[in-house]
Amino acid sequence: xxxxxxxxxxxxxxxxxxxxxxxxxxxxxxxxxxxxxxxxxxxxxxxxxxxxxxxxxxxxxxxxxxxxxxxxxxxxxxxxxxxxxxxxxxxxxxxxxxxxxxxxxxxxxxxxxxxxxxxxxxxxxxxxxxxxxxxxxxxxxxxxxxxxxxxxxxxxxxxxxxxxxxxxxxxxxxxxxxxxxxxxxxxxxxxxxxxxxxxxxxxxxxxxxxxxxxxxxxxxxxxxxxxxxxxxxxxxxxxxxxxxxxxxxxxxxxxxxxxxxxxxxxxxxxxxxxxxxxxxxxxxxxxxxxxxxxxxxxxxxxxxxxxxxxxxxxxxxxxxxxxxxxxxxxxxxxxxxxxxxxxxxxxxxxxxxxxxxxxxxxxxxxxxxxxxxxxxxxxxxxxxxxxxxxxxxxxxxxxxxxxxxxxxxxxxxxxxxxxxxxxxxxxxxxxxxxxxxxxxxxxxxxxxxxxxxxxxxxxxxxxxx
RNA sequence: GGCUCAGUGGCAGAGUGGCUAUGCAGCGGAUUGCAAAUCCGUGAACGUCGGUUCGAUUCCGGCCUGAGCCUCCA
Numbered sequence: 158x159x160x161x162x163x164x165x166x167x168x169x170x171x172x173x174x175x176x177x178x179x180x181x182x183x184x185x186x187x188x189x190x191x192x193x194x195x196x197x198x199x200x201x202x203x204x205x206x207x208x209x210x211x212x213x214x215x216x217x218x219x220x221x222x223x224x225x226x227x228x229x230x231x232x233x234x235x236x237x238x239x240x241x242x243x244x245x246x247x248x249x250x251x252x253x254x255x256x257x258x259x260x261x262x263x264x265x266x267x268x269x270x271x272x273x274x275x276x277x278x279x280x281x282x283x284x285x286x287x288x289x290x291x292x293x294x295x296x297x298x299x300x301x302x303x304x305x306x307x308x309x310x311x312x313x314x315x316x317x318x319x320x321x322x323x324x325x326x327x328x329x330x331x332x333x334x335x336x337x338x339x340x341x342x343x344x345x346x347x348x349x350x351x352x353x354x355x356x357x358x359x360x361x362x363x364x365x366x367x368x369x370x371x372x373x374x375x376x377x378x379x380x381x382x383x384x385x386x387x388x389x390x391x392x393x394x395x396x397x398x399x400x401x402x403x404x405x406x407x408x409x410x411x412x413x414x415x416x417x418x419x420x421x422x423x424x425x426x427x428x429x430x431x432x433x434x435x436x437x438x439x440x441x442x443x444x445x446x447x448x449x450x451x452x453x454x455x456x457x458x459x460x461x462x463x464x465x466x467x468x469x470x471x472x473x474x475x476x477x478x479x480x481x482x483x484x485x486x487x488x489x490x491x492x493x494x495x496x497x498x499x500x501x502x503x504x505x506x507x508x509x510x511x512x513x514x515x516x517x518x519x520x521x522x523x524x525x526x527x528x529x530x531x532x533x534x535x536x537x538x539x540x541x542x543x544x545x546x547x548x549x550x551x552x553x554x555x556x557x558x559x560x561x562x563x564x565x566x567x568x569x570x571x572x573x574x575x576x577x578x579x580x581x582x583x584x585x586x587x588x589x590x591x592x593x594x595x596x597x598x599x600x601x602x603x604x605x606x607x608x609x610x611x612x613x614x615x616x617x618x619x620x621x622x
Numbered sequence: 623g624g625c626u627c628a629g630u631g632g633c634a635g636a637g638u639g640g641c642u643a644u645g646c647a648g649c650g651g652a653u654u655g656c657a658a659a660u661c662c663g664u665g666a667a668c669g670u671c672g673g674u675u676c677g678a679u680u681c682c683g684g685c686c687u688g689a690g691c692c693u694c695c696a
Contacts, residue, residue: 596655611657
């Protein structure tokens with residue numbers, strides 16, 4: 158049975174969806190004013206694996222990952238660029254989709270945008286006003302009255318009184334209480350705006366997620382995810398908004414992934430120490446990045462370092478090497494049950510323990526390599542199993558031979574495949590003549606190009622290192 | 623200061639009240655013209671001080687160290 162660490166209770170809990178056989182899941186996606194960095198990549202990959210595993214377990218999953226396409230930063234950036242904000246956001250939405258696709262992240266079932274949900278947002282703000290959870294200030298802003306929501310702080314473990322001491326009001330705000338937060342911001346000159354009962358303005362930061370998730374999944378849904386930095390205030394405020402508006406419990410399981418770090422420090426925009434996905438993809442293959450992310454449990458910190466990407470490269474090389482020469486998955490049915498699959502599932506059932514799941518894959522590799530020579534049928538069946546389980550993690554779906562021969566990004570390799578084949582023929586002639594000096598000369602030549610030759614009984618194979 | 627989380631072998635990273643994690647690297651062997659890949663074997667760990675226990679890296683408490691949130695951030 159699947160167990161999920163629920164941040165609401167700070168404990169692993171058995172996962173029982175609201176509706177049998179179905180899972181509703183919402184993940185906070187990007188605010189689109191810049192390229193995805195590795196932190197975004199982690200969110201996308203982690204919840205992609207959650208999505209894939211739930212489907213593997215037989216659930217029908219409705220996975221929503223939103224796009225926040227209106228907020229202060231977007232307006233700021235659009236102004237700085239001197240372009241309409243919709244043009245800016247459209248560009249980065251496109252870039253995000255490219256990055257996600259490169260990382261083999263499955264498209265969610267829907268990707269709602271904030272700007273497409275103004276009626277829902279306005280209706281929810283209105284409802285909050287009606288229910289006494291919000292008020293219209295003199296300046297046209299609408300604020301959430303935090304002290305009207307008794308459960309405020311239940312997700313992040315904060316008490317209202319502790320927060321009160323540190324809270325402060327920005328110039329131009331008209332809050333009754335420093336803790337209150339904006340649901341609706343009156344438009345300043347030159348800002349994009351929508352008409353509302355409170356005049357021209359735009360949504361505050363948190364309300365769009367409440368409006369879109371409720372619209373897509375109902376008042377109460379199963380899983381809500383995002384990066385750990387969203388726990389407070391974003392998700393805390395979502396709870397206050399949604400439960401305040403509907404009167405029903407909002408989310409049943411809250412999941413937050415840990416940060417990507419660099420030199421033991423959080424990778425973040427404000428610190429400026431981030432790498433974008435496309436920067437990293439210039440040097441490493443997307444599958445290597447994905448493996449790197451899955452190499453640690455999703456709640457743990459993930460330290461970025463090139464040596465860790467190199468490690469991922471070596472690990473994938475071993476996995477694909479085992480698959481090499483065995484039939485692709487379509488030709489073989491994996492066994493319905495096996496100890497490997499059981500162990501894999503046990504690992505994933507334990508709050509998506511991907512490092513443990515990967516360890517099972519390596520045990521499978523050893524078994525395949527053992528069986529390869531003497532029991533090819535057995536090896537093929539095990540390989541099919543490896544591919545299937547890899548698929549749950551979104552890896553190992555490439556053709557093994559092609560994967561191992563592919564050049565790494567950023568390398569400008571001089572030798573084409575046909576040149577390589579020609580040199581191998583030349584070297585094999587030398588080998589037949591027992592001209593070892595010539596054979597070794599050619600091998601060294603390959604080695605300088607990062608190409609490894611492998612003499613086997615059936616002929617000489619090659620791959621790139 | 624409040625609230626979270628963490629501290630495992632050379633590196634990364636799981637896990638467990640007594641029994642091999644796994645990968646990379648190391649060492650020995652098999653295999654190879656030499657290699658590569660692979661297989662077999664092997665050394666090496668649980669921050670610190672107490673407590674519970676027949677027995678703790680694993681449970682409990684203190685301490686030390688690190689990270690994060692409390693302000694925009696995935």
